[in-house]
Amino acid sequence: MRERKDGIIRFGMILAGAVLWGSFLYIVWIWVPRAGIRYLLILLWAGLCLMGLVGNLLQRRQVCRFADELCGTLDELMAGRKPERYIYYEDTLVSKVQGKFLQFYDLMSEERRLSRQDKQVIQELVSDISHQVKTPIANLQMFLGILQSHDLSEEKRAEFLEMTAGQTRKLDFLMQSLIKMSRLETGTFTLHVEKTDLYGTIAEALNVIWAKAEAKDIRLSVECDSALTARHDSKWTAEALGNLLDNAVKYTPKGGSIQIGVRPWQFYTRVDIADTGIGIPEEQCHQVFKRFWRGQEAAAQEGVGLGLYLAQEIITKQRGYISVKSVVGEGTTFSVYLLT
């Protein structure tokens, strides 16, 4: 359709050109009596027409070259490599369009990279899970084997049963953490972030550690205006704060204290969890959030190294962040920043 239209236009233009030429010649013949001037005018007019024609041809060649360059770029990009002849960062039209193509290409490769990365995360997760589950299962099998095949006194029997129960608890705890982790990592679970009050969330987090803190004679204090709100998912944030509090209780010696303070800021609401525990050396502050990472000082405490990692995942998914300040021997403060 387009081509036919172009054809009609071209035909029209030739016709118009002929008519213009004809009328020009006619006018010159009638109105210009002196032959010299007459021929000069015709020559000038013809020159003008020629220039227009040449200009047109030149432009057409330029457009062709432009199209060729772009096609070349596209060919190279389709072949999966960055164009060699690409004139980087020139202020020309070709460079500009090529730049856009490249940006688009980068965007696509970025998406490919992200999906590859997601796949890798899942693979690592699976291997981590199987690795972590191995030990308690092996222990369970051993204890059960002993219980089945040996004639044991009632006392010994109870002891092994207790150990079996302990391993089952550990396995259960591990599985719970792993399930939460995989749900967060694989995005099968979405956080319902809404502006709700923080007080209830903190109270829920405290529920988990109340008894443990009491057993260790640790004083808990909370400083939070009950009217304060922040954009967060109450259930999961309580889980994250609970993990941080659980950590605080674990690494704070008997008779210490844990303070929770909330400060509303312009963009973030900051929740501080300050303990008087053993502290974290500065060079490790950055690592504590890594999956299955456990400090050397932490070896005495039971745990699998998932609590802080999970806490950070949960908070980051809500577009917040966690930072940590610590002095070895004096205590640690974890600060959770939630969008106000």
Added chain:
Amino acid sequence: MEIISLHNVKKYYGSKENTVKALDGIDLTIRQGAFTAIVGASGSGKTTLLNMMGGLDVPDTGEVIVDGVNLSGLKEEQLAVFRRKKVGFIFQNYNLMPTLTVEENILFPLDLDGSAPDEGYLREIIELLGLKDRLTAFPDMLSGGGRQRVAIARALAAKPSIILADEPTGNLDSQNGQNVAGLLKMTTELFHRTLVMITHNMELAQLADRVVRLQDGRIV
């Protein structure tokens, strides 16, 4: 995939016995999409290093390769286009145009480049940075934190792959500093940009995926 790599980069100032080694053999690669914090005492070469990555300074020896292009091979005009397209800068003293409104300041890099703004993208940034109600204000009507948020929006506006921030929280109190650093981290992560930030503050450096320490022009 690495987006920035420096190989044996050296930069000396002065001559003979007065030579100051701003950078003394830096080897560094930065992964695409990562958040890197550069820490170190003043005079350790942090800003010089950042300027090298942004094509604002050239090394005496060694090479700086950004997104596959060796910057020392570029002419001054090409470097200008490179900075416009690839890099977003954030400075300690904001460097906003006082005669332009917040909105005009944010759109400024796009005007320079002559490219059309991506409305949806810009709206999202403006909303995230809490600037929706301040678009018609002038920079001097905003607080320091507010101005830096405008600078973040401006740095992101042209969709550069790299954001270079030189002490973005240096002029802010700790509360505003935390706000700005948090927002900077959040927005760059959200849009998969590579962020390199200089800071004095160790608490803010922790937000990064990786912390690079400089001392006397060397990485320690």
